[in-house]
Amino acid sequence: MADSTVPPRGEKPPRGERAEPSEAARVFLRFKDVFGDPNARRSRGRKRLPDPQGSSVPFGVGRDPRGLGDTIASLTAQLGWNSPLSQSELLASWREIAGDETANHSSPAGIDEGVLTVHCESTAWATQLRLMRVDIMTHIISKYPDAGIASIRFHGPNAPSWKKGPRSIPGRGPRDTYG
Secondary structure (H helix, E strand, O other): OOOOOOOOOOOOOOOOOOOOOOHHHHHHHHHHHHHOOOOOOOOOOOOOOOOOOOOOOOOOOOOOOOOHHHHHHHHHHHHOOHHHHHHHHHHHOHHHHHOHHHHHOEEEEEEEOOEEEEEEOOHHHHHHHHHOHHHHHHHHHHHOHHHOOOEEEEEOOOOOOOOOOOOOOOOOOOOOOOO
16 A cells, blocks of 8 residues: 555655655664764874863963962852952941951841941930941941941930821820820
């Protein structure tokens, strides 16, 4: 029985239609894809990539041993860790930046989008540090330029809030509730 899609041997397929390759042709094309073209030139040896100039020369440029500190510094720069490491160093050395007395009454809470947040013991300390903001910022920028600190926000202690829940309304609060 002859297949209706394949024309008999010796006949051309109708115009606009392509004849389906035989099973032997399909096997040959599959082997050609998998194993390569048998007519192509092959080199029996491994291809070696050309070495950059001076890389294979002993005592050449870039072959000297490097210190561990230099290696770690280049690794942190490659991985983009300079800013987070600098920010954590800044938070760890707050006492050194602000001074002993100021650090006893304040502590850095964190850094978010270039804003250093500092919690203070009282509103008086928060106000005092707001007045010292320029000095502290210049010290931070000179000592930790990679930290990316754009400004400092000083917060006093939290006052009690009478707002309960997300649906509270603005108003004067509990004025006449106690008496």
